[in-house]
Structures are given as structure tokens and as C-alpha cells.
Amino acid sequence: MSTQAITERSPSVIATPPPLELLDVSKVYGEAQLAVQALRGVTLTVHEGEFVAVMGPSGSGKSTLLQLAGGVESPSAGCVSICGRALVGQSSAARAQARLGAVGYVFQALNLVSSLTAKENVALPLELAGEKTKRAYRLATEALIEVGLESSVDKFPEEMSGGQQQRVAIARGLIGDRKLILADEPTGALDSVSGEAVLRLLRAKVDAGAAAILVTHDARHAAWADRTVFLRDGLIIDDTGGPGDPRDLLGPL
Amino acid sequence: MSVRMALLAILCDSPQHGYELRGEFEARTGSVWPLNVGQVYSTLQRLERDGLVTAAAPTSDGHVIHDVTNAGRAAATAWFTDPIDRTSPPRDELAMKLSLAAATDLVDVRDVIARQRVSSMRALRDVTRLKPSDDESFADAEAMGWSLALESMVFQTEAEIRWLDHVESRLLTQASRRRESPARRAAKPVPERVVNLVEENR
Ligand SMILES: Nc1ncnc2c1ncn2[C@@H]1O[C@H](COP(=O)(O)OP(=O)(O)OP(=O)(O)O)[C@@H](O)[C@H]1O
Ligand SMILES: [Mg+2]
Numbered sequence: 001m002s003t004q005a006i007t008e009r010s011p012s013v014i015a016t017p018p019p020l021e022l023l024d025v026s027k028v029y030g031e032a033q034l035a036v037q038a039l040r041g042v043t044l045t046v047h048e049g050e051f052v053a054v055m056g057p058s059g060s061g062k063s064t065l066l067q068l069a070g071g072v073e074s075p076s077a078g079c080v081s082i083c084g085r086a087l088v089g090q091s092s093a094a095r096a097q098a099r100l101g102a103v104g105y106v107f108q109a110l111n112l113v114s115s116l117t118a119k120e121n122v123a124l125p126l127e128l129a130g131e132k133t134k135r136a137y138r139l140a141t142e143a144l145i146e147v148g149l150e151s152s153v154d155k156f157p158e159e160m161s162g163g164q165q166q167r168v169a170i171a172r173g174l175i176g177d178r179k180l181i182l183a184d185e186p187t188g189a190l191d192s193v194s195g196e197a198v199l200r201l202l203r204a205k206v207d208a209g210a211a212a213i214l215v216t217h218d219a220r221h222a223a224w225a226d227r228t229v230f231l232r233d234g235l236i237i238d239d240t241g242g243p244g245d246p247r248d249l250l251g252p253l
Numbered sequence: 254m255s256v257r258m259a260l261l262a263i264l265c266d267s268p269q270h271g272y273e274l275r276g277e278f279e280a281r282t283g284s285v286w287p288l289n290v291g292q293v294y295s296t297l298q299r300l301e302r303d304g305l306v307t308a309a310a311p312t313s314d315g316h317v318i319h320d321v322t323n324a325g326r327a328a329a330t331a332w333f334t335d336p337i338d339r340t341s342p343p344r345d346e347l348a349m350k351l352s353l354a355a356a357t358d359l360v361d362v363r364d365v366i367a368r369q370r371v372s373s374m375r376a377l378r379d380v381t382r383l384k385p386s387d388d389e390s391f392a393d394a395e396a397m398g399w400s401l402a403l404e405s406m407v408f409q410t411e412a413e414i415r416w417l418d419h420v421e422s423r424l425l426t427q428a429s430r431r432r433e434s435p436a437r438r439a440a441k442p443v444p445e446r447v448v449n450l451v452e453e454n455r
Contacts (some may be wrong), residue, residue: 057418125277200386219374219410219411220377220407220408220411222374222377222378222380223374223377223380223407223411224378226378228378229365230370230371237367238367238370239371240371240378243375243378243379243382
């Protein structure tokens with residue numbers, strides 16, 4: 001079971017750098033009176049085969065944390081490393097390149113390209129990372145089948161329901177051999193059964209060795225993660241720790 | 254009360270002795286609500302006293318086989334079809350604790366909430382890990398029973414966490430309002446509901 005992936009990590013795995021490391025990361029949007037302190041010194045490591053959920057009220061900094069983790073935004077202070085490579089100082093193009101191969105991102109605002117079909121949308125990150133079109137399409141079709149969209153492969157986003165579009169975005173985030181999967185409320189538009197199916201899929205990717213962060217308002221979905229951190233006003237205020245964490249013996253912090 | 258009716262309902266499917274009955278109850282509900290065998294025997298005695306089950310003479314190996322009476326069968330059917338009784342809701346320790354914590358200086362209620370939330374979230378995670386796949390839970394009635402019992406715990410724990418979030422944001426709103434208008438700070442009487450909770454729990 002998945003617990004074993006955590007407790008019985010082999011030495012070779014411990015030696016490789018973690019897929020994600022945030023070290024005392026802060027983010028300020030805007031300047032002077034308009035400045036918003038979205039994150040205030042967050043430190044978080046996500047290991048291979050680890051699934052972390054982030055919960056918190058609206059505006060607490062969850063999406064910001066994910067955008068920094070994925071290199072979409074750069075931090076105002078602190079350091080973000082993906083698979084041991086620090087993103088600080090890299091150009092946004094270099095950050096994008098680092099992200100393409102290793103990081104799968106499911107955005108809160110789905111960010112589907114409206115002029116591309118479901119299959120083309122899902123294949124896009126693979127193609128950008130240098131994959132041949134034919135193979136990218138085949139993998140994209142498989143990924144769409146995994147999320148139950150076999151009948152929508154050639155549809156355009158505007159021909160699909162909100163929940164179907166969401167599943168296209170999920171397929172795009174999970175496709176390929178991602179070291180790190182970042183999902184921002186990927187289940188918002190889904191009913192409880194399809195939502196759970198997506199969580200099982202994410203869980204399977206993690207059990208196969210990926211690292212993942214899931215932002216969610218839904219505790220039932222966070223429960224699929226190994227560990228949940230709680231954000232308030234840009235700070236991690238609580239952390240369940242992983243299963244079998246020594247803290248379990250001591251009770252909550 | 255619910256254990257009594259659950260045991261009666263299982264007896265409707267086939268006559269059996271107390272030890273079997275306990276095993277059957279746990280199998281059908283996934284051992285989510287463990288039951289000791291003494292509780293089963295005393296429940297059976299009460300059901301017999303009330304004319305809902307019969308007890309046969311002990312078998313050679315000392316087992317007493319119980320069966321339902323017609324009245325017992327009717328009672329079990331009625332239990333299934335009637336919505337549950339809400340006139341005496343089960344006492345909810347957490348609700349009681351938070352109502353009291355909000356009104357005392359003994360502890361910081363937000364700390365109480367934070368600790369409970371971490372603990373509830375861990376419980377939810379641990380139950381979720383036990384959930385079988387769809388294929389497994391559709392395998393037979395027993396597997397489905399276990400899966401449904403687990404899911405009821407999942408939904409209850411989720412509700413608890415949502416409720417904790419709600420209480421926290423209510424308290425934050427209250428705190429910021431008080432900061433805005435200190436005149437409102439006048440001591441409020443302890444709400445009657447809270448007084449009742451304390452009385453009931455004496
Ligand atoms: N591009 C931006 N420019 C300015 N302020 C921003 C920007 N993005 C986010 N913020 C601010 O940063 C804070 C954190 O926002 P963030 O989107 O991370 O919250 P969130 O936890 O994801 O909320 P939600 O649950 O509503 O998605 C908020 O106060 C928000 O207004
Ligand atoms: Mg967000």
C-alpha cells in the first residue's frame with residue numbers, strides 16, 4: 001500500500017534531491033500602499049512518492065504557493081528548487097523550460113487553449129518538451145481515456161461542459177513522466193464520484209513515484225494526500241505530517 | 254438502541270447464536286463499530302424478554318440459537334423504513350467543547366480548533382486509506398457494507414472539519430467586529446443553550 005512508499009524509501013531515493021523544496025519563500029504582489037503580502041516565509045519540502053494537500057481560506061496564498069512551486073511566478077524572497085535546481089535568478093523562459101519536462105500543472109483557471117481540441121491541449125506540454133506529435137497525440141488520447149473523456153478527444157473546449165474541461169486540464173497536468181504534479185482545485189467543477197476518480201488517479205501517479213501538491217477546499221479530497229498543510233494569511237499554521245510520522249505519537253502540534 | 258435493532262435485523266436473515274451474530278454484524282459493517290460479545294448476549298436477552306426473538310434449547314455444544322418472532326420481523330422492517338429519531342440527538346462532545354471554549358478564558362478557542370482540525374484531518378486521511386477500490390467494494394454485499402460504513406465516517410469527519418472552519422471564521426469575524434466597536438464589548442449573558450449543555454452533562 002501507499003504507506004510503504006513513504007516508510008520504506010530506498011537509500012538511492014533519499015540521495016536524490018526532492019522534487020520540490022521551498023525555503024523561507026515570500027511573495028509580495030504590487031508595490032507601496034498597494035502591496036499584498038501573499039506568502040510570508042513558507043518552507044515546504046515534497047519528496048518523491050509524497051502527496052501533500054494545501055488547505056486554507058480564500059486569499060490565504062494557496063495558488064500563489066503553487067505558482068511559485070511551478071516557477072510560474074518568482075518569489076520576492078527565499079528559494080524554490082525543483083529536483084535540486086534552484087529557480088531563483090533564472091529567466092522566466094528558463095523557468096518555463098525547467099517546468100515543461102518535470103512539472104505537470106493543473107491551473108485553477110483551467111487555461112485551456114480554445115483553438116485546440118482536447119487531445120491537442122493535452123498533448124501540448126509534451127510537444128513543447130520536444131515529443132513527436134504522433135506519440136504526443138497517442139499519449140494524450142490515453143490520458144483523456146483515463147479521466148473518462150474518450151468521447152471528447154476531438155472536441156474544442158467550448159463544446160464541453162465545465163467538468164469535462166476540468167478533466168482535460170487534469171489530463172494535461174498528469175500526462176507524461178512528471179516528477180512533480182501541481183493541481184489547483186482540480187475537482188471544483190466535478191461531482192463527488194468523478195472528483196474521487198480524479199483523486200484516485202493522482203494518488204496512483206504518486207504511488208508510482210511522482211510528488212504532488214493538491215490545493216483544495218474539500219477535506220475529503222485532501223484526505224487522499226499523505227499530509228495536509230493549512231495556510232492562513234500566507235503562513236503555514238498547521239501540518240498533519242505524514243502517516244506514521246513521529247508526531248502522530250505526540251498528538252497535534 | 255441502534256445495536257439492538259441492527260442485531261434484530263440480521264436475525265431476520267437467518268437464525269443464529271450470539272457469537273455468530275456478532276461476527277455477522279461486524280462483517281456487514283466492516284468492524285467500524287466493534288461490539289463485544291457480552292453486549293450481544295444481553296441485547297438478545299432483552300429482545301427475548303420483549304417478545305421479538307425466541308431462544309431454542311441449547312445445542313450439544315452449548316450454543317443457544319435465536320430466531321425472530323413475527324413481531325420481531327415487523328419491528329426490524331419498521332426500523333429500516335422509519336427515518337431515524339431526532340428527538341434526542343446524540344450528545345456531541347466536540348460541539349459541547351467548542352461552545353464552552355468560546356465562552357471561557359481557560360483556553361484559546363482558536364487553539365482548540367487548530368488542534369482538533371489537525372487530528373480530524375489525520376483521522377479522515379487514515380479512513381480514506383482504508384477505502385477499497387470500486388471493484389473491490391462492488392464484489393459482494395459484505396464488501397459494500399464495509400465500504401458504506403467507511404464512507405459514512407468519511408462524510409462525518411469531513412463535516413466536522415468544515416464545521417471547525419466555520420466556527421473559526423465566525424470567531425474571527427466576531428473578533429474583528431469587537432475591535433471596530435469596543436462599545437459592544439458589554440458582557441453578554443451565557444447563552445441558554447450553553448447553560449443547558451452544561452446542566453445535561455453534569
Ligand atoms: N497577480 C496578483 N496581483 C496582485 N495580487 C494578487 C495576485 N495574485 C494573488 N494576489 C493576492 O494574493 C493573495 C493570495 O492569493 P491567492 O490567489 O494565492 O489565494 P488562494 O488561497 O489561492 O485563494 P482562493 O481560494 O480564492 O483561490 C490574495 O490577497 C490575492 O488578492
Ligand atoms: Mg487559488
